[in-house]
Every structure is written in structure tokens, then in C-alpha cells.
Amino acid sequence: xxxxxxxxxxxxxQTTVSRALNGYPxxxxxxxxxxxxxxxxxxxxxxxxxxxLATGRAMLIGQVIPTSTEHEMVNPVFGDFVAGxxxxxxxxxxxxxxxxxxxxxxxxxxxxxxxxxxxxxVIVQAPAVNDERIALLNEIGLPFVVHGRSxxxxxxxxxxxxxxxxxxxxxxxxxxxxxxxxxALINGLERMDFxxxxxxxxxxxxxxxxxxxxxxxxxxxxxxEEFGFKKTRHMLxxxxxxxxxxxxxxxxxIGIRRALQEAGLVMGRDLSVITHDDDLSxxxxxxxxxxxxxxxxxxxxxxxxLADALVQLISAPDxxxxxxxxxxxxxxxxxxxxxxxxxxxxx
Amino acid sequence: xxxxxxxxxxxxxQTTVSRALNGYPxxxxxxxxxxxxxxxxxxxxxxxxxxxLATGRAMLIGQVIPTSTEHEMVNPVFGDFVAGxxxxxxxxxxxxxxxxxxxxxxxxxxxxxxxxxxxxxVIVQAPAVNDERIALLNEIGLPFVVHGRSxxxxxxxxxxxxxxxxxxxxxxxxxxxxxxxxxALINGLERMDFxxxxxxxxxxxxxxxxxxxxxxxxxxxxxxEEFGFKKTRHMLxxxxxxxxxxxxxxxxxIGIRRALQEAGLVMGRDLSVITHDDDLSxxxxxxxxxxxxxxxxxxxxxxxxLADALVQLISAPDxxxxxxxxxxxxxxxxxxxxxxxxxxxxx
DNA sequence: TCAGTTATCCAAAGCGCTTTGAAAAACGGT
DNA sequence: ACCGTTTTTCAAAGCGCTTTGGATAACTGA
Numbered sequence: 001x002x003x004x005x006x007x008x009x010x011x012x013x014q015t016t017v018s019r020a021l022n023g024y025p026x027x028x029x030x031x032x033x034x035x036x037x038x039x040x041x042x043x044x045x046x047x048x049x050x051x052x053l054a055t056g057r058a059m060l061i062g063q064v065i066p067t068s069t070e071h072e073m074v075n076p077v078f079g080d081f082v083a084g085x086x087x088x089x090x091x092x093x094x095x096x097x098x099x100x101x102x103x104x105x106x107x108x109x110x111x112x113x114x115x116x117x118x119x120x121x122v123i124v125q126a127p128a129v130n131d132e133r134i135a136l137l138n139e140i141g142l143p144f145v146v147h148g149r150s151x152x153x154x155x156x157x158x159x160x161x162x163x164x165x166x167x168x169x170x171x172x173x174x175x176x177x178x179x180x181x182x183x184a185l186i187n188g189l190e191r192m193d194f195x196x197x198x199x200x201x202x203x204x205x206x207x208x209x210x211x212x213x214x215x216x217x218x219x220x221x222x223x224x225e226e227f228g229f230k231k232t233r234h235m236l237x238x239x240x241x242x243x244x245x246x247x248x249x250x251x252x253x254i255g256i257r258r259a260l261q262e263a264g265l266v267m268g269r270d271l272s273v274i275t276h277d278d279d280l281s282x283x284x285x286x287x288x289x290x291x292x293x294x295x296x297x298x299x300x301x302x303x304x305x306l307a308d309a310l311v312q313l314i315s316a317p318d319x320x321x322x323x324x325x326x327x328x329x330x331x332x333x334x335x336x337x338x339x340x341x342x343x344x345x346x347x
Numbered sequence: 348x349x350x351x352x353x354x355x356x357x358x359x360x361q362t363t364v365s366r367a368l369n370g371y372p373x374x375x376x377x378x379x380x381x382x383x384x385x386x387x388x389x390x391x392x393x394x395x396x397x398x399x400l401a402t403g404r405a406m407l408i409g410q411v412i413p414t415s416t417e418h419e420m421v422n423p424v425f426g427d428f429v430a431g432x433x434x435x436x437x438x439x440x441x442x443x444x445x446x447x448x449x450x451x452x453x454x455x456x457x458x459x460x461x462x463x464x465x466x467x468x469v470i471v472q473a474p475a476v477n478d479e480r481i482a483l484l485n486e487i488g489l490p491f492v493v494h495g496r497s498x499x500x501x502x503x504x505x506x507x508x509x510x511x512x513x514x515x516x517x518x519x520x521x522x523x524x525x526x527x528x529x530x531a532l533i534n535g536l537e538r539m540d541f542x543x544x545x546x547x548x549x550x551x552x553x554x555x556x557x558x559x560x561x562x563x564x565x566x567x568x569x570x571x572e573e574f575g576f577k578k579t580r581h582m583l584x585x586x587x588x589x590x591x592x593x594x595x596x597x598x599x600x601i602g603i604r605r606a607l608q609e610a611g612l613v614m615g616r617d618l619s620v621i622t623h624d625d626d627l628s629x630x631x632x633x634x635x636x637x638x639x640x641x642x643x644x645x646x647x648x649x650x651x652x653l654a655d656a657l658v659q660l661i662s663a664p665d666x667x668x669x670x671x672x673x674x675x676x677x678x679x680x681x682x683x684x685x686x687x688x689x690x691x692x693x694x
Numbered sequence: 695t696c697a698g699t700t701a702t703c704c705a706a707a708g709c710g711c712t713t714t715g716a717a718a719a720a721c722g723g724t
Numbered sequence: 725a726c727c728g729t730t731t732t733t734c735a736a737a738g739c740g741c742t743t744t745g746g747a748t749a750a751c752t753g754a
Binding site: 359360361362363366372373374375378397399400401402403464 | 701702703704705706708709710711
């Protein structure tokens with residue numbers, strides 16, 4: 001069923017049928033209804049590629065699957081993010097074109113997107129510090145929104161980000177107020193912008209309280225469960241172990257919990273833990289009674305906001321970049337408590 | 348840069364340039380190289396939509412984001428699955444078209460895919476028992492491969508599945524051999540085919556050992572961490588609590604661990620746990636020293652296999668359905684051990 | 695040299711839609 | 725009845741590619 005046969009069946013021209021279905025005013029109400037009914041009844045849908053070719057728009061948003069090159073790990077927030085994004089993109093008639101990067105060259109994919117006219121815009125995930133993708137996308141003129149920011153890039157671009165610095169600063173302050181002095185940081189890869197900023201917030205809070213950040217208590221890697229486990233186990237074996245840990249991912253926080261369990265320690269009493277919580281649908285921290293004290297920010301909502309921003313950017317490219325900074329919520333659970341007495345005295 | 352300008356720049360016809368780039372024999376080696384070099388140098392890429400319109404193929408595979416309608420939860424295996432699938436699809440020149448289902452009607456999306464010619468085939472996730480999507484896709488003639496099977500559907504269709512029945516039967520037998528008699532099942536939603544089959548395997552093993560499955564020890568829901576936690580906590584409070592639990596997801600198994608920790612019990616000693624493990628990249632169970640004894644099957648590899656199968660199915664639709672049953676590996680970790688003495692005696 | 699192949703290239707049609715520019719029909723006012 | 729407007733409809737061009745059916749050029753062997 002294509003436009004031609006539908007038009008013939010109705011005894012109308014393709015022009016009229018097309019206009020009737022696309023809401024143009026140059027068609028009588030009666031004809032429009034007749035066309036719409038026939039289209040619905042015959043299950044007519046305009047061919048995507050033909051429509052795209054004629055209009056010059058793909059109605060597709062490009063999205064590269066965010067995998068770390070180190071361990072081929074897929075970002076665990078990807079599912080929730082894309083669910084949020086595609087929900088709002090769908091409202092505007094867009095679908096997501098998902099692709100994987102062969103090797104390491106995401107820029108190549110973007111160039112190809114552009115040259116092939118495959119997508120109308122892209123969402124950029126997991127920006128690094130000084131991320132070179134932003135300059136590239138600006139250069140080739142493909143509309144894009146970044147999920148996060150990139151420290152060191154000072155050309156204007158559209159982004160939506162969580163205030164990571166502030167979130168981890170507050171979390172650290174919270175622990176300091178509870179009497180903690182030895183506070184560890186189990187962070188993501190610090191060439192990633194979010195991790196870089198979280199460390200900054202952590203460090204600033206320590207320094208503001210007159211504490212010196214201790215390199216022994218700071219580590220950075222891919223945020224797996226195992227990473228949290230191993231690092232915690234190691235830190236507990238130190239001469240002067242931490243009384244609290246701040247962690248960048250709930251998955252690693254689960255690893256922390258496992259290490260504590262193994263050591264026979266009670267989380268929240270013997271050692272306090274605060275984690276960032278992306279509010280993943282399959283790993284809820286609990287609403288009323290959170291397991292972990294956490295800096296919470298829904299990644300799914302971020303997906304929705306990025307989708308809206310990108311749609312707007314595509315429809316009005318000259319209105320300048322869209323930026324939005326989201327504040328994470330500090331939710332207090334049972335994983336934090338006052339610093340153990342002796343530790344507080346020693347500190 | 349389009350074909351026309353490229354052809355003009357080369358002083359050739361569009362036909363020749365197109366043929367040169369697509370590897371047709373009717374073009375001299377010298378001309379071909381000249382064309383290829385110019386195309387590379389000028390960054391020419393054929394427009395996706397124009398090419399698709401001319402060839403009648405979209406070079407896109409449809410994929411609906413697998414969210415449960417109940418809790419809007421995105422399937423946690425989705426990221427790894429799609430990473431595997433898109434890797435192998437990319438090799439054959441396909442990208443993934445990702446879309447969300449408005450409301451609950453996935454069939455509507457498939458019909459639209461077909462009518463719009465938006466995709467060349469689809470991957471069907473999370474089949475239920477008697478899944479009606481299979482009949483629909485057969486009816487509308489859209490090539491598809493199912494990730495899993497659907498008990499009760501007896502028309503032929505292509506699928507790739509883990510042998511869930513066998514996996515859970517073996518896991519249950521393993522526990523029985525360790526002396527366990529009170530074995531609980533924390534399962535996924537049993538209208539899902541995989542959960543239905545796992546329960547079958549579990550039940551069969553019990554019955555083969557002369558044990559009667561106890562409804563009190565069987566529960567089914569969305570497989571979150573919290574579900575594992577709450578159910579375990581509840582089961583531990585029973586008069587005759589289980590000495591072992593079989594669980595359908597490593598996330599829920601983590602919840603089980605938390606409940607045990609809370610109750611002051613040691614996993615593997617006081618209570619044994621076996622979980623299914625999809626070998627998620629962000630939640631590794633450990634290779635040499637697995638945390639959980641598990642029935643392991645890589646969902647990423649499943650994605651790769653499904654991609655290959657679908658590509659083949661599209662290129663040779665008449666060769667009949669492709670089916671493949673994968674055996675899960677039983678890996679023994681530290682979460683299982685002999686049944687506690689008194690429980691074994693009582694049982 | 696010339697007819698018969700074969701290698702090489704091309705003009706034009708077609709994929710299914712939108713959209714421009716024009717024509718036909720309907721309308722309103724005199 | 726007639727003319728100027730407005731409403732309604734349409735034919736045809738164009739989006740950028742592939743592919744069919746020729747045409748031309750370059751080789752053969754006699």
C-alpha cells in the first residue's frame with residue numbers, strides 16, 4: 001500500500017492525499033476525513049525512506065552505545081537513559097538509531113552519520129575532560145546534545161548535566177559533619193568529566209574543613225561491583241583505614257558492602273558509605289528507607305530532558321545552545337552514621 | 348557531496364561511479380581506483396535514505412526497548428545484549444532502530460515497521476508463554492528472531508534460547524546432592540517463558556528426588572535487588588525455612604545476600620544460593636573465584652548470535668527458521684555448601 | 695581490413711514521497 | 725449573467741540513489 005494506490009483508490013491525486021494526511025489547509029474537511037478513513041482502513045503509512053528523501057529529514061537520532069574501551073563494559077545506566085530519551089523522542093516522531101563504534105573512533109561514526117544523512121542529530125554520552133567529539137560535531141554541523149559537560153572545552157555547546165561537584169561536595173561535608181576525618185573516594189575513571197568533577201567536589205570539601213586529601217584513600221577505575229569490593233578490602237587493611245567512603249556508583253557501593261560483610265563490619269556503624277545513585281529501574285536504592293545514603297539523580301529523567309533539548313535544537317538551530325544543570329538530591333539512608341569514637345579521637 | 352557532483356567532478360556518469368563503488372564488474376580497475384580515491388578524498392557516502400529507497404532495503408533492524416509494563420523497569424540485560432547484537436549487525440552493514448512502545452501494544456509497532464518499511468527485520472525480546480507477537484510477525488511477514496522461545500506457540504519461527512529448564516534442573520540437583528531438601532525458588536515473572544521453564548526444571552529435579560515442591564518456597568516477580576531481599580527475609584522467618592535458594596537473576600541474588608547479612612547468616616554455610624548469571628559486563632560474578640554458584644550464559648553472546656541469525660534470515664528467507672539452544676554453564680562459587688546438619692536431619 | 699566479441703561507459707527510468715506552480719471549481723457580489 | 729476571489733484539486737519536478745537497456749570503444753581472429 002503506497003501513496004499512489006491509495007490515491008487511485010480514492011480517485012484523488014497523490015498531492016491531495018499527501019496534503020490531507022499531513023494536515024495542510026488546502027484541502028476540504030470532507031475530503032480530509034475521507035482520506036484519513038481510507039488510510040486508516042487500508043493501513044497506509046508513508047514509507048520512511050521516501051518521506052525522508054523528500055523532506056530531507058531522517059527522523060532518527062543517532063546514539064552510540066557507550067562502551068568503555070578498556071573492558072568492553074556497557075555503561076549500566078544506558079538502558080534507563082535510552083528508555084527516557086526514546087520516550088520523549090517518540091513524542092516528536094523520532095526513533096533512535098543505535099550503532100556501535102568499530103575500534104575507538106566515535107568521530108568517524110559522526111562523520112559518517114553526517115555524510116550519509118543517516119540522522120538528524122546525536123546524543124553524546126560520557127564526555128571526557130577535553131572531549132574532542134564536541135569540536136568535531138560543531139565542525140561538521142550535526143546537531144547534538146551532550147549528556148554531561150567537558151571541562152576544558154570552551155566553545156559553546158548544548159548539554160544537560162548533574163552538578164557533580166556540588167553533589168560530592170555536599171556528600172563529603174555531610175560525612176565531615178558526622179565526625180569523619182578519614183574519608184575515602186572510590187571514583188569512576190577520572191578522565192571522564194563526571195568523575196573529574198566529583199573528585200573536585202570531594203577535595204574542596206575536605207580542604208574547606210582543613211583536611212588534606214590523602215592519595216591513599218582515592219582510587220579511580222571502571223565502576224564495577226568488583227572494583228568497590230577490592231578497593232574497600234584493601235583500604236580496610238591500611239594502618240589508618242578510612243571511616244567513610246564516598247563512591248561514584250551504586251554497583252561499586254554494593255561491592256563495598258560485600259567487603260564490609262566479609263570483614264565482619266557493619267555498614268553505617270563501623271564504616272559509613274555514600275554513593276551516587278542514578279536511580280536505575282532495576283537497582284532501586286529504596287524510596288522511603290534508602291539502603292545507601294546517596295546523591296541521587298535520575299538518569300532516566302536526564303534522558304527525557306536531553307531528548308527534548310535535542311528536538312528543540314533541531315527545530316530551531318539558531319536559538320543557541322541549550323544548557324541545564326541538575327542538582328542531585330542528598331537522600332539519607334542507613335549506610336551513614338557518626339564516626340566511630342576511637343577513629344574520631346585519633347583523627 | 349552527492350553522487351551527481353562526485354560524478355561530475357570525475358567526468359563520469361552516475362552509473363559508473365555507483366558501480367565502481369559497489370563493486371560491480373562492469374568497470375575497469377583503473378576507473379574503479381580513481382573513483383574510490385576521489386570518493387574517499389571528498390568524503391562521499393551514499394545517502395542512506397536514497398540508497399534505501401532505490402534498493403528497497405532499510406539496512407536497519409528494529410528493536411523495541413524491553414520494559415516491563417508493571418514497573419516501567421528496563422531489562423538490565425538490555426545494554427549487554429544490544430552491544431553484542433549491534434556489533435555483529437554492524438559487520439553486515441545494519442544499524443539498530445530503537446523504539447519504545449507507547450502503552451502496551453508492541454504489535455502496533457511491528458505493523459508500523461512493516462507498513463513504513465522502516466526496518467528489514469526485528470529482534471523480539473522477552474517472549475512470554477503463548478506470546479502473540481510471533482503469530483503477528485509471521486502474519487505480516489516481517490523477518491524476526493526471538494531471544495528465547497514461547498511455550499504454547501507451535502508455528503515454526505526462528506529463535507535462540509538458553510536451555511533454562513536444564514539449567515535450573517541441574518542447579519537444583521546440585522543442591523540436592525549437597526544434602527538440601529528445603530530449596531526455595533526466587534523466580535522472574537512466570538508468564539515470561541524463561542521463568543516458566545526455569546520453574547519447570549526446578550520442579551522436575553525436586554520430584555525426581557522424591558521431594559514435593561512447596562508453594563511457600565516459590566515466588567515470582569520482577570527480578571530486582573529488593574525482590575530478592577524481601578523474599579529472603581520473609582522466607583527466613585518461616586517455621587521451616589529453606590536451606591538453599593535458587594534465583595533467576597544476579598541482581599536478586601545480591602538482595603538475597605543483603606538479607607542474609609542482615610540476619611547474621613553466612614552465605615554458603617548457613618544458606619546456599621545459586622543464581623542465574625547473564626554475565627553482564629558491569630556485574631561480573633568473577634571468573635576464577637565466582638561469588639555466586641551460578642548457571643551462566645552470556646547474554647552478550649546471545650545478542651551476537653541473534654544478530655547473525657537475523658542477517659542470514661533476511662538474506663535467505665526461504666531456508667526456513669533458524670533455532671539454537673544454548674546450554675548454560677554451571678559454575679561453582681562460594682555461595683553453596685552442604686546443607687546445615689540439623690536441617691538435613693529434620694528434612 | 696572488417697565483422698564479431700567483449701570491455702567500458704552512459705542516459706533514463708524508477709523507488710515513494712513532498713512540494714511548486716498552475717488549473718479547475720466553487721463562491722460572492724454586482 | 726458575469727467577473728474577481730477564494731477554495732480545492734492536480735500534473736510534474738525533485739529528493740539521491742540503483743539498475744535496465746543501450747551505445748560506444750577496444751579488442752579479437754580471419
